[in-house]
Amino acid sequence: MTFTQLRILLAVARTGNMTRAAEELNTTQSAVSHALRGLESELGLSLLVRGSHGVSLTAAGRAVRRRATLILTQLEALEQEVAAARGADTGSLRVGVIPSANARLLPRILRLYGEAHPRVRLTVIEGSDGEVLDWLRTGAADVGTLTAGAVPADVAGLVTRPLATDRMLAVLPGGHxxxxxxxVPVAELARHPFIMSTGGCEPLITALARAAGASLRCHYRVRDTGSILAMVAEGLGVTVVPELSLPAHHPGVHAVPLEPASERTILLALPADPLPAATAFAELAGVLGTS
Incomplete structure (x- = not known):
């Protein structure tokens, strides 16, 4: 059993696809398949279920993934600590981000971190709050951003700190x-066709409507913010989005604060025993996020 085989298993488990895993690891699909067959043969277990829609883990595969995550996380921590003792700054850092934070909040942090730590390999994985939380739990991400309300009160082994506050805005077609x-009160928005964001903000938007005693007329349910804004610009409906998710220029739409004002908090989350690179990232992000 090799570290490479374990890394490949985790990549395949995360992507659900051997081709995407090979691209992520900068290798070939045949090399990925060969490594996994060798691991299954050595363990005497089937780790994957291969189907027409990709691959998934068997029960044994999920158990091996948990152990592989622990092994590789400890290996990475060891390598980074040894490098730090030598005065070097190397290793890798996987950052899980929610789309709104990735759009405008994280790029500057990533750039400055890369400039300060040029030998650390940065990988950014974008997903919903639930996906980022799962990546942090399983070790697929070393540090991540989450919406405050998305972190269960009983989650263990995770440390969070506020990174930024983000206004919720009504987004309307130009000329509306x-x-x-x-x-704009949420109750006013409820009188118009509504385009619901399913990228992570739906629980917050639904809670705002409930507090206003309103029932939103959800004509469309869309994940991608760019698609939502294009639909609003075409006059297909109105929506509510976080300010951080809006691009600097959004022609054809007009953003207006909600009444009463509503904000959400973006958290930076990392394991209780983080990698040195994750700690450095969190320190930098904490300074920049509040500046």
Missing amino acids: ALAERAS
């Missing part, structure tokens, strides 16, 4: 009757 208002 509500677009010239200084602020």
Whole structure:
């Protein structure tokens, strides 16, 4: 059994696809398949179920993945600590991010971290709050961003700190009757066709509507913010999005604060025993996120 085989298993488990895993690891699909067959042969177990829609882990595969995650996390920590003792700054760091934080909050942090730690290999994985939380739990990500309400109160082994606050905004087609208002109540939005974001903000938006005693007329349910804004620009409906998820220029739409004002908190999350590279990232992000 080799570390390479374990890394390949984790990549395949994360992507659910051997081709994507090979691309992520900068190798070939045949090398991925060969490594996994060798691991299964050595263990005497089937680790994967191969189907027309990709691959998934068997029960034994999930058990091996948990142990492989622990092994590789400890190996990475050892390598980084040894490098630090030598005065070097090497290793890898996997950052799990929610889309809104990745759009405008993280790029500057990533750039400055890369400049300060040029020999650390940075990998960014974008996903919903639930996906990022799962990646942190399983070791697929070493540090991540989460929405405050997305972290269960009983989650263990995770340390979080506030990174930024983010206003929730009503987004309307240009020329809409509500677009010239200084602020818009959620109850007013409920009178128009609504485009619901399914990228992670749906629970917060639903809670805002419930607090206003309103029922949103969800005509569309869309994950990608760019697609949502394009649909709003075409007059297909209105929506509510976090300010951080809006691009610097969004022609055809108008963003207005909600009434009453609503904010969400973006958290930086990392394991209780983080990698040195993750600690350095968190320290830098904490300074920049509040500046």
